[in-house]
Amino acid sequence: MRMASKKGIVLLTMTIIMISLFIGCGNNTMSKIYNDDSKIANVSDTFGLDESEETIESGIYKGKLKLSGSGTIWAYESSTDFDLQVPYTLSINGGKAKIVLISPDNKVVNLVENTAKATIKGETVLTVPIKKGNNRIKVVGYEKADINIELQIDKGTFKKISF
Template sequence: MKRLIAACCIIVTLLCTGCGVNYMNSLYSKDDEISSDTNSFSLDKDEQSIDGQAYTGKLEFEGMDTIWKYNAEDDMEIELSYLLSVSKGKAKLVLIDPSGKLETLVENKDKTIQKDMETIKMSLKKGENRIKLVASNKAQIELKLSVDVGDLNNIGFNR
């Protein structure tokens, strides 16, 4: 009888803890989920603003959320300026083309502090292109983005 009770307690504990797997953290390396149209995240702290075509934010974030969208009429190339500092955890910005192909634009890990904005060229395909912020381990992030085209969005539900 004691063994049965102990076995039940172990099973209940495993079910309640999910075997120690944090779903938001697991998204970081799942390209098929990142490239989907869905967003899934945990946002604990945020200070965000959008001024024209420039986004600024300080976040404690894990999971993934779409921060930029643009429906290109033709294949084209644009410039994106960014600053991605990560004082805890890890974070990356990924470009998703209309076919769902994913390209990591920048990835920074624990204690990577970027002082100045950097500019990169991005090749966009005809159709809807998106950039997602993806992070894990309750990443503490400072993010700045500047792009001449498309729609910038705050991270989270208050868009």
């Protein structure tokens, strides 16, 4: 009986350690995506989302997110190269976040980056260098970034990050 009890305690302790490691590494893994263009450029999204309020209506995406990792919010198949003017707002209440364009050749272009200490107030305009082929815009968050974002684009298709 005593030997079985010791094995049970060891097994329980090992299980708790393993669960703690997985939980501890989960958000850290998502945050590592922030500086990894190859993971950001991936067609599939990789993120942890603690909070999500997203709306899409007639060419306008609005989101309040708590995000670690990257999520696609817009896609556009272009027949030519051109510069697209995109009115936007981006404010961060914690962590840091950026809006990136992934061009058809999977190159990641940082369009704007913000931290809680350097928040842009009001609407500004991004110049987005659209290339012939499939272009995507993603929001990328670091350490559960608390993000408020709005983009206005009359081309392409917006989609929600949330499941």
